[in-house]
Amino acid sequence: MTIEMKPEVQINTNYYSVQKIKNLTDSTFILQLPKCRFKFDAGQHISLSIAGDYQSREYSIYSAEDASNLELLVKEVEGGYFSPKLKHLKIGNQVEIHGPFGRFCLDTKKLNTHQHVFIASGTGIAPFHSMIKTYPGLNYRIIHGVRLAEEAYDREEYEPGRYYLCTSRDTSGDYKGRLTGYLQEATFENNSCFYLCGNSDMIFDAMEILKEKGFSRDDVNVEVYF
Ligand SMILES: Cc1cc2nc3c(=O)[nH]c(=O)nc-3n(C[C@H](O)[C@H](O)[C@H](O)COP(=O)(O)OP(=O)(O)OC[C@H]3O[C@@H](n4cnc5c(N)ncnc54)[C@H](O)[C@@H]3O)c2cc1C
16 A cells, blocks of 8 residues: 655745835835744844845844834835835735844843943834834933934834934934934943944944044944945
């Protein structure tokens, strides 16, 4: 007697269907997916591709570690290959995720002893949103540099007085000018630890300013997007 083998059904757990695209501005949106099926530490990123497309890009995880949906905060880059395709995904389309990757995470030894200063340009605020949502009660301060005040993504979700917006192209932020201009004028507590995320120009300039202010490189963590 021959035993017939049932064909093995392959379920690729890396695939997620798009649940929602929530537009925050004309170019920036939250890509909402079902609950995350892997463990990650707030601050980590994933590699994302669209089913049927050979390209992939990295995105920080925007949602908290235990959130009921996996969320990414994405800016559609004009002339970019991948981000415009993400913007035009429809509910039910499949994306593939690999990861999590990276070590841009909170130092748990400093959770109760330090003020966490989160310095972000544009969508570089994404990992900080995940950290703050994951650790309620965290002592933090966000300094967010954008061009226009409308880019203060989900500002209302941060505790009053902890979020500070620097706008370089309009006057309705908390500080009119570049984030680095604000950093030069700002004072920080001695027990501060710094997390910098976004474009490399901002990160290099901000690191230089923090060094001039006497902070050690050991207290500065960076994640460069481009
Ligand atoms: C670790 C890591 C995490 C990242 N997390 C995020 C995230 O959470 N959200 C996000 O929107 N992007 C994030 N990025 C950037 C993302 O991976 C892509 O580079 C971006 O979406 C552009 O891809 P594209 O194919 O549209 O552009 P491409 O055709 O690859 O063109 C790349 C150019 O786009 C510009 N660019 C890249 N990212 C941005 C941006 N965020 N804002 C403005 N200009 C940009 C740069 O000038 C770059 O040279 C991250 C990158 C890294 C390395």
